[in-house]
Amino acid sequence: MIFKGTNVSLFSRAQTGPTVAAVLIVAFLLAFLVVPVLQVIYVAFQDTNTGALTLVNFADFFSSSLFRESFYNSFYVAAVSVLFASLFAVPLAYFTTRFNFSGAVLIQTLGIVPLIMPPFVGAVAMKLLFGANGSVNLLLDEWFGVTVPIMEGLNGVILVESIHYFPFILINLSAALNNIDRAMEESAQNLGSSGFRLFRRIVFPLAMPGYIAGAALVFIKVFDDLGTPLLLDVNKMLAPQAYLRISSIGISDPMGYVISVILIGFSLFALWTSTLALRGKDYATAQKGGGGLAKRDLRPWEKVGCYGVVIFILALVLSPHLGLLLLSFGTVWSFAVLPDGFTLAHYQQMFGSASQYIANTLLYAGIAAFLDIVLGTAIAYIVWRTTLKGRQWLDYTATAALAVPGVVLGIGYLRTFNDVNVPLADQPLATWWFVIVIALTIRRLPYALRACVAAIQQISVMLEEAAENLGATKQRTVWRVVVPLMSGGILAGFITSFATASVELSATIMLVSQDSDAPLAFGIYEFMQSAAGRGPGAALGVVAVVIVTLATYLSHRIIARSERRRTAERVVYETAN
Amino acid sequence: MESVGIVIEDVSLAFGSTEVLKGVNLDIAPGEFFAFLGPSGSGKSTLLRAIAGFGPQPRGRILIGGKDVAGLPPWHRDVGMVFQSYALWPHMTVAQNVAFGLEERRVARPEIKERVAEALALVGLEEYAGRRPSQLSGGQQQRVALARTIVVRPRVLLLDEPLSNLDANLRVQMRRELLALQRKLELTTIFVTHDQEEANTTSDRMAVLDDGIIQQVGPPMSLYDQPVNPFVAGFLGTANILRGTIEESNGKTAFVSGDGTRVALDKTRSGPASIVFRPQNVSLASRQTETGEDNVTLHGTIKNKEFLGNIIRYDITVGNHTIIVDQNHHRDEAQFGPNDNVALIVAPEHIVVLAD
Numbered sequence: 001m002i003f004k005g006t007n008v009s010l011f012s013r014a015q016t017g018p019t020v021a022a023v024l025i026v027a028f029l030l031a032f033l034v035v036p037v038l039q040v041i042y043v044a045f046q047d048t049n050t051g052a053l054t055l056v057n058f059a060d061f062f063s064s065s066l067f068r069e070s071f072y073n074s075f076y077v078a079a080v081s082v083l084f085a086s087l088f089a090v091p092l093a094y095f096t097t098r099f100n101f102s103g104a105v106l107i108q109t110l111g112i113v114p115l116i117m118p119p120f121v122g123a124v125a126m127k128l129l130f131g132a133n134g135s136v137n138l139l140l141d142e143w144f145g146v147t148v149p150i151m152e153g154l155n156g157v158i159l160v161e162s163i164h165y166f167p168f169i170l171i172n173l174s175a176a177l178n179n180i181d182r183a184m185e186e187s188a189q190n191l192g193s194s195g196f197r198l199f200r201r202i203v204f205p206l207a208m209p210g211y212i213a214g215a216a217l218v219f220i221k222v223f224d225d226l227g228t229p230l231l232l233d234v235n236k237m238l239a240p241q242a243y244l245r246i247s248s249i250g251i252s253d254p255m256g257y258v259i260s261v262i263l264i265g266f267s268l269f270a271l272w273t274s275t276l277a278l279r280g281k282d283y284a285t286a287q288k289g290g291g292g293l294a295k296r297d298l299r300p301w302e303k304v305g306c307y308g309v310v311i312f313i314l315a316l317v318l319s320p321h322l323g324l325l326l327l328s329f330g331t332v333w334s335f336a337v338l339p340d341g342f343t344l345a346h347y348q349q350m351f352g353s354a355s356q357y358i359a360n361t362l363l364y365a366g367i368a369a370f371l372d373i374v375l376g377t378a379i380a381y382i383v384w385r386t387t388l389k390g391r392q393w394l395d396y397t398a399t400a401a402l403a404v405p406g407v408v409l410g411i412g413y414l415r416t417f418n419d420v421n422v423p424l425a426d427q428p429l430a431t432w433w434f435v436i437v438i439a440l441t442i443r444r445l446p447y448a449l450r451a452c453v454a455a456i457q458q459i460s461v462m463l464e465e466a467a468e469n470l471g472a473t474k475q476r477t478v479w480r481v482v483v484p485l486m487s488g489g490i491l492a493g494f495i496t497s498f499a500t501a502s503v504e505l506s507a508t509i510m511l512v513s514q515d516s517d518a519p520l521a522f523g524i525y526e527f528m529q530s531a532a533g534r535g536p537g538a539a540l541g542v543v544a545v546v547i548v549t550l551a552t553y554l555s556h557r558i559i560a561r562s563e564r565r566r567t568a569e570r571v572v573y574e575t576a577n
Numbered sequence: 578m579e580s581v582g583i584v585i586e587d588v589s590l591a592f593g594s595t596e597v598l599k600g601v602n603l604d605i606a607p608g609e610f611f612a613f614l615g616p617s618g619s620g621k622s623t624l625l626r627a628i629a630g631f632g633p634q635p636r637g638r639i640l641i642g643g644k645d646v647a648g649l650p651p652w653h654r655d656v657g658m659v660f661q662s663y664a665l666w667p668h669m670t671v672a673q674n675v676a677f678g679l680e681e682r683r684v685a686r687p688e689i690k691e692r693v694a695e696a697l698a699l700v701g702l703e704e705y706a707g708r709r710p711s712q713l714s715g716g717q718q719q720r721v722a723l724a725r726t727i728v729v730r731p732r733v734l735l736l737d738e739p740l741s742n743l744d745a746n747l748r749v750q751m752r753r754e755l756l757a758l759q760r761k762l763e764l765t766t767i768f769v770t771h772d773q774e775e776a777n778t779t780s781d782r783m784a785v786l787d788d789g790i791i792q793q794v795g796p797p798m799s800l801y802d803q804p805v806n807p808f809v810a811g812f813l814g815t816a817n818i819l820r821g822t823i824e825e826s827n828g829k830t831a832f833v834s835g836d837g838t839r840v841a842l843d844k845t846r847s848g849p850a851s852i853v854f855r856p857q858n859v860s861l862a863s864r865q866t867e868t869g870e871d872n873v874t875l876h877g878t879i880k881n882k883e884f885l886g887n888i889i890r891y892d893i894t895v896g897n898h899t900i901i902v903d904q905n906h907h908r909d910e911a912q913f914g915p916n917d918n919v920a921l922i923v924a925p926e927h928i929v930v931l932a933d
Contacts, residue, residue, distance in 0.1 A: 206668060
């Protein structure tokens with residue numbers, strides 16, 4: 001029996017399944033990520049009339065004062081948002097890692113709360129709270145006779161973005177600080193270092209990679225963001241310009257493509273910066289029981305200071321949610337600190353006319369997240385468990401989607417799939433509703449992939465070898481051992497993809513061809529355009545927040561549970577040894 | 578640099594409600610190589626960290642060079658500590674790591690350069706100055722950690738399980754190097770370990786700790802030969818420990834264990850006691866053999882036999898006890914086998930009596 005098949009044929013048979021899967025994945029990534037993006041880049045360098053390669057489009061771009069200003073504004077907003085996000089995040093990260101105080105729970109919540117609401121949803125509410133005629137300025141004017149223009153023009157974009165994205169820095173920096181082995185700090189103290197010098201020479205450099213990774217992420221998210229400036233009526237920025245050129249002039253206008261290339265360039269630069277910051281600096285040096293800096297109790301006056309800062313930032317961070325809630329229940333809210341009265345009418349109107357948006361969102365995000373975990377599991381398996389040549393490129397390519405702004409992907413799809421007819425629907429792929437699902441799948445694939453890779457790395461190969469030793473084929477082993485053990489990670493990946501896909505705006509706004517195909521984020525955008533639509537729009541925003549909150553909560557529960565289980569297993573393993 | 582001594586007076590320390598150190602007293606002489614030996618959780622590392630100023634402030638007094646260090650933060654204590662994990666900073670090169678302490682002491686640049694080179698030469702790592710810690714082997718990292726600590730010429734040197742992350746051969750080599758270095762620098766050194774061989778081979782004196790209490794202090798050999806309690810006897814090497822009482826009848830003194838096993842002793846105090854003897858101090862003979870008048874003889878049955886290379890180790894059932902006996906192995910020598918009845922002979926001078 002054993003000698004019936006030679007080793008060679010056994011080996012190749014084991015590789016057949018993964019090979020087929022790899023080919024399918026490559027085809028998918030090529031068609032919906034690589035080709036559209038290359039197409040966008042190619043068009044940017046193409047002469048509109050002759051089709052020859054040229055730099056004339058870039059020359060045109062930089063000779064226009066509007067575009068130069070947009071470029072400068074985008075850069076300025078992104079940089080200053082990083083600065084403000086750091087001002088929020090650094091003290092909070094330091095408090096939680098350095099001191100014992102119950103505010104740590106508050107701060108951890110802070111790390112999640114802003115992320116569950118897409119920035120553009122809160123933007124309108126923020127205008128009502130902090131705008132020139134908003135609640136805060138009305139009160140300031142009444143009490144002190146002054147107003148603060150924090151929501152005017154670029155300031156508004158900066159405020160909204162930095163409140164929304166500061167958790168990226170908070171999370172990364174806290175993780176870096178927590179990973180510093182306590183002995184690193186103690187050995188410096190033992191050699192005579194203390195106080196600020198200790199912080200500057202040891203703690204800060206060790207935490208730096210985490211900070212840079214977070215800051216780069218904030219920079220690029222802000223730089224690429226389309227929804228927030230659009231809703232705040234700030235059009236002189238790159239992403240809104242790209243959107244407006246394509247939607248008003250048409251997909252043949254080269255400026256949208258030039259802007260796309262610039263956005264991709266900055267994305268790649270930011271990703272490169274953060275990889276460079278992290279490369280070869282796996283500072284996660286924590287030994288058994290030695291993790292994190294030495295924590296100490298707060299002195300009373302320090303406690304007051306810490307809570308003051310935490311509560312101030314918490315209030316600021318929660319203000320968009322509060323504003324949104326007021327707006328969704330308020331009757332008329334204009335030139336007043338609070339709405340004139342409260343009503344449920346907006347919710348009725350929203351559920352009456354906008355339930356299609358919700359249904360579409362659940363459908364699109366659901367399919368996209370499902371495709372993401374199928375692709376993610378397959379790629380993770382191929383990369384970590386097979387010997388296929390060039391398998392790492394699957395991971396690299398799928399992850400490269402991170403560097404592609406939604407606007408760019410949208411433009412690429414419009415350009416590439418306008419001539420591709422979908423047989424049964426009898427319309428171009430570019431305008432068919434399923435293209436939105438594909439865009440979401442590509443955009444969220446990196447998140448699902450990372451979850452799946454983390455899950456598979458935690459499975460000992462020996463568990464699979466044991467199954468094979470007992471007679472299970474590769475396919476049976478994957479199905480009965482690998483996938484069940486990965487299930488926690490896969491589920492977490494599904495939920496992350498689902499939650500973020502359900503509030504995605506930048507790619508979908510380009511691809512929605514008719515209102516009946518539109519998802520929730522697009523609906524909110526549509527409603528918010530008119531004063532009368534604000535109420536129902538806010539109600540729809542509340543629905544979005546509820547969906548994302550539930551999903552985030554679920555994924556935290558699942559991750560916590562699987563981690564507990566893993567810890568329990570490790571304890572058993574260690575006692576057995 | 579003049580060596581200083583360390584005095585520990587009635588030091589107690591608790592983490593919450595868990596008492597980790599319970600009234601520790603020690604007097605470590607200037608220039609001494611002193612070991613804290615004990616199982617994990619015995620409090621040895623906690624005591625070392627308390628001397629360096631880490632962890633909660635203990636009750637009692639710690640004097641370094643005659644001065645109470647209570648309330649003195651770690652960075653003002655001037656005690657060098659080598660961490661178990663080495664704690665080399667990954668963002669600095671080897672030379673930068675070593676220079677750190679001197680920079681904190683505001684030593685002039687040229688002198689820093691000179692002393693760093695000197696310290697690296699002392700541990701044989703001159704050529705590695707520009708490397709990052711991650712590019713070094715475990716043994717090299719250990720040497721850098723040592724160089725980083727001694728370059729500041731601390732008053733005392735504290736070593737927290739410094740060899741535990743090295744493989745067996747390297748451990749033997751490093752402990753010799755450590756001892757040679759300590760002798761050369763005449764630096765008062767405390768070495769924390771759970772490995773009795775490390776403590777035996779390096780230290781002038783050692784303290785055996787268990788459960789936050791110092792069980793015994795002394796030179797390694799005298800602790801091995803004269804343990805004061807069953808814990809020390811059992812922790813330092815293999816020991817046969819029998820519990821029972823010492824009785825006097827007809828002018829003769831004998832130890833009687835619970836199952837009636839009798840061991841004749843020289844005159845000693847009567848009452849509850851334990852007796853201790855080492856496996857290598859027992860010789861075996863077949864039942865019929867005459868034994869010397871003064872020797873203690875027990876009778877038992879061989880339960881198990883293990884060949885360990887230089888010795889053969891027998892487990893022998895005597896009454897309710899299992900006695901371990903080691904016999905040197907010589908080629909072609911007759912051996913006993915399982916179920917053989919044997920006589921166990923112990924010279925009285927090899928029996929240690931512990932009053933309970």
